[in-house]
Amino acid sequence: MESLCHKVLLSIDIWPGNMDLLEKMILKQLKSMLFVDGKPLSQSFAINRYLARKYGLAGKDDFEAAQIDAIADFHKDVYAELAVYLYAKLGYREGDPATLRQAFLESADKLFPTYVKLLKESGSGFFAKSGVSWADFLIANYLLSIRINEPEALKKYPELEQYVDRIHALPQIKDYVDKRPHIIF
Template sequence: MPSYKLTYFPVKALGEPIRFLFTYGGTEFIDNRFNEEDWPKIKPTTPFGQVPMLEVDGKKVAQSTAISRYLAKQYGLAGKDDWEALEIDSTVDTIHDLRANIAAYQYENNETAKEEKLKRAKEIVPYYLERLDAQVGKNGGYFVGGALSWADFVFVGVLDYLNYMMKENIIEKYDNLKQLKQKVEEIPAIKSWIEKRPPSDL
C-alpha cells in the first residue's frame, strides 16, 4: 500500500474532494495542513508553486483535478466506460469554470473591476447551477450515469468554498443539487469525516 500525504492550506476548498476520495476509499493519508504564514517556505517545495500537492511514496504531484481522477479510478468512481469517464471529466471542468468565475470576483482588489465581476458572477452562477441541477435531475440524482462518481465529490467538496466567496448558499433554489449534497454527506465514511475534520469556513 503506498503512503499518501496531502499538503494544503487549513481549509476545505480544493483539498476537500481529495480528502473525500481518500475517506471513501478507506485509505489512510496524512492530512498535512499548513498556515498561511508558512506558505513562502512550502511553495518552493511544490512542483509548480501550488497546492493541493499529493505525495505518493514521496513522489510529488500537483493539480487537484488530476489527483482526484487518479484516486477515483482506484475506487471505482470514474465511470463504467470511456463515455461516462468523459461526461464526468466534462462535469468537473464545468464545476471548476463556475468556481473560476466566482473567484475572479472574490480575488479582485480593484473596486470598480470587482463590482463588474460581481455583476457577472451573479448572472453566470445561476446559469451554471440551473444546468447542473437539471443534469442531476436527468441522471437519477447524480451527475453522471445514475451512480456516485468523483464529480459528485468535487461539487459537494468545493461547495462551502463557493458559498463563502458568494456570501450566500448558492444551491438554495436547486432541489436536485441540495439532495445530491445530502446524499454525499450521508455516505457513512463521508459523514464520519465531516464530523471529525478541522472546522473551516471555506
C-alpha cells in the same frame, strides 16, 4: 476504504530552508500534492482523477469517465466565474463585494440549471449514471461553500440543496465532515 489523504498546511516561513522540496516537484508548484510510492503528483484535478481510478470513482467505463471529466471541467468554469465575488467577500482578493454580488447571483442563475439538468439526466441522484463519482465530491463541496457563504444563490435550486445533503450524508463523507475543522471555502 482506508483514509485517502491527510491535509497538511505549510506555513510560508518553512520555505527558506526547504526550497529543495519545490525543486523536486515536476511543475515547480506546491499547491495540491500527493505522494505515491515516494513520487510527487501535483495539480488537484490530476490527483482527483488518479484517486478516482484507484478507488472506483471514475465511472463504469471509459466513456462514462470522460463524461465525468467533462462535468468536472464544466465545474472549473463555474468556479472561475463565481470566484471573483466569493474571493472579494472573504477578503482574499480586492473588489467591492456589494458591487460584485449581483453579477455573482446572475451567473449562478445562468450556471446552476446545468447542474440540475445533468443530475436529472443521470437518473442516479449523482452526476454519473452508475453512481457517485469524484465529480460529485468536488461539486458538492463547492456548493456547500456557496451555501455557507451566499445561501441565497442556492435557494432557487432545491435539487442542488438536496444533492449537497445527499453527498454529505454518505457515511464516510459524513464521518469526515463531522470531524474536520470548520472551513469557509
